Amino acid sequence: MLSEQSAATVRATLPAVGAAIGEITERFYADLFTAHPELLRDVFNRGNQAAGTQRQALAGSFAAFAAHTVEHPHDRPDAMLGRIAHKHASLGIAPEQYAIVHKHLFGAIAAVLGEAVTPEVAAAWTEVYWLMANALIAIEKRLYEESGGGARREWQVVERVPETPDVVTFRLRPLDGAPVRDFRAGQYVSVRAELPDGARQTRQYSLSGAPGSNLRQISVKREPGSPTTPEGEVSNHLHARVHEGSVLELSEPYGDLVLDSGEETPLLLASAGIGVTPMVAMLAHLAATGHRAPVTVVHADRSPAAHALRADHETYTAKLPDASLHLWYEREAPEGAGTGLADLTDVPVAPGTRAYLCGPLPFMRAVRAQLIEKGVAPADVHYEVFGPDLWLARA
Structure with missing residues (x-):
C-alpha cells in the first residue's frame, strides 16, 4: 500500500x-x-x-x-x-x-x-x-x-510429428530418466535453444499433451516474419534443426491459464491458430477425468489444413458427454463450419460458464465482448497471450 x-x-x-x-x-x-x-x-x-x-x-x-x-x-x-x-x-x-x-x-x-x-x-x-x-x-x-527449485532439465526428443506445413509437435522425455512433476492442463514450459550465433534464447510453448505422463509434448508454429515483425528465431531453429534424438533444455511447467480442478462447471474453450495448444491439453484432461458439465469448444483458423491438432481437437470433444465443437475457417470451410472470423452469436452458452481464451489479441477481445453480452461474468473470462501481454498496453 x-x-x-x-x-x-x-x-x-x-x-x-x-x-x-x-x-x-x-x-x-x-x-x-x-x-x-x-x-x-x-x-x-x-x-x-x-x-x-x-x-x-x-x-x-x-x-x-x-x-x-x-x-x-x-x-x-x-x-x-x-x-x-x-x-x-x-x-x-x-x-x-x-x-x-x-x-x-x-x-x-x-x-x-x-x-x-x-x-x-x-x-x-x-x-x-x-x-x-x-x-x-x-x-x-x-x-x-x-516447482522444486525451478531448475531446468535436459529433455530428449523421442518423436517429431508434422501437424501442418507450419506446425510440428515434439514429444520429449527427461534425459536423466528421473520422474517428472506433473503439470496442469493449460500450462507452458520455457524451451532454451542455442542459436548459431551462440545466443541462448528462450521461448514459452504450451504443453499440448494430456497431464499424467512422464513425457512432455509441445507443438511449435514456425513464425515466418513480416514487414513489421522479424521471423521467429527459436521456432525456425526448432523446425530446421531439432529432430528425434535432439536434446533441449526445458523449464518446469508454469502458467495460470488452468482449469479449476474437480469442479463441474460449464466451460467454453475458445482458440484461434496456434492458440489451440493449451485448449487441446484441457480437452484431453476433461475427457480423462470424465467431466460431465457442458463444454463449448470454439476454434478459428485460416483453413482446415492450417488447423493444428485438428484430429485431437475433434476426438477429445467427441469423448465428452455434453460437448459441442464450433469451427470457423477463413477459406475452404467444410460443411458444418463457418466461413470467416469466429462469431458466437448463434452459439449457446450455458449459465455460469467459465471461459478460457487463447489466440491473437483481436480474436480474444472479440470473443470476450460477445461472451459478456451473453451474460458471462467478466471475472470468469480467462486468457493466455503468447509473447508479451499487450492486453493492458492496448486497453
Whole structure:
C-alpha cells in the first residue's frame, strides 16, 4: 500500500508519466542492454525487442499497476501480477535482477522527464516500483518452491510429428530418466535453444499433451516474419534443426491459464491458430477425468489444413458427454463450419460458464465482448497471450 504522500504525488504525475512511458521504456531497454548485453543475448526475446512489443507490455503493466495502486489502495492486481510472475519464473528471473531494472528504469525516467522528476516524485515512483517488484518476487519465490527449485532439465526428443506445413509437435522425455512433476492442463514450459550465433534464447510453448505422463509434448508454429515483425528465431531453429534424438533444455511447467480442478462447471474453450495448444491439453484432461458439465469448444483458423491438432481437437470433444465443437475457417470451410472470423452469436452458452481464451489479441477481445453480452461474468473470462501481454498496453 502506498503512503498517502506518495499516492498523492503519483496521482498528480501519472498523466505525465503515462504520456511519456513509451519513450521511457525505449530508453530503459537501450540503457539496460548497453550495460548488460548478456540479458539481451540470453534472457530477453530478441524478436520482441526488435518489434517493440516488449516495450509496450512493460509500459502497459507498469502504468496499469500504478493506476490501480492509487485508485484501489487496499487491494492488489493479483491476476496481472500472477501472469507476469509465471512468465518470469519460467525464464528463471532472480530477485537481484529487479535492482538492475530499477537502476536503468529510473535513469530513463529522469532522462526523459528532466526537471519534472523532483526528489519527491522520484521517491513516490520508486515506492510504486518496489511495491510491484516485491510482490512479483514473493510470487516467484512461491512458484520456484512449488516447482522444486525451478531448475531446468535436459529433455530428449523421442518423436517429431508434422501437424501442418507450419506446425510440428515434439514429444520429449527427461534425459536423466528421473520422474517428472506433473503439470496442469493449460500450462507452458520455457524451451532454451542455442542459436548459431551462440545466443541462448528462450521461448514459452504450451504443453499440448494430456497431464499424467512422464513425457512432455509441445507443438511449435514456425513464425515466418513480416514487414513489421522479424521471423521467429527459436521456432525456425526448432523446425530446421531439432529432430528425434535432439536434446533441449526445458523449464518446469508454469502458467495460470488452468482449469479449476474437480469442479463441474460449464466451460467454453475458445482458440484461434496456434492458440489451440493449451485448449487441446484441457480437452484431453476433461475427457480423462470424465467431466460431465457442458463444454463449448470454439476454434478459428485460416483453413482446415492450417488447423493444428485438428484430429485431437475433434476426438477429445467427441469423448465428452455434453460437448459441442464450433469451427470457423477463413477459406475452404467444410460443411458444418463457418466461413470467416469466429462469431458466437448463434452459439449457446450455458449459465455460469467459465471461459478460457487463447489466440491473437483481436480474436480474444472479440470473443470476450460477445461472451459478456451473453451474460458471462467478466471475472470468469480467462486468457493466455503468447509473447508479451499487450492486453493492458492496448486497453
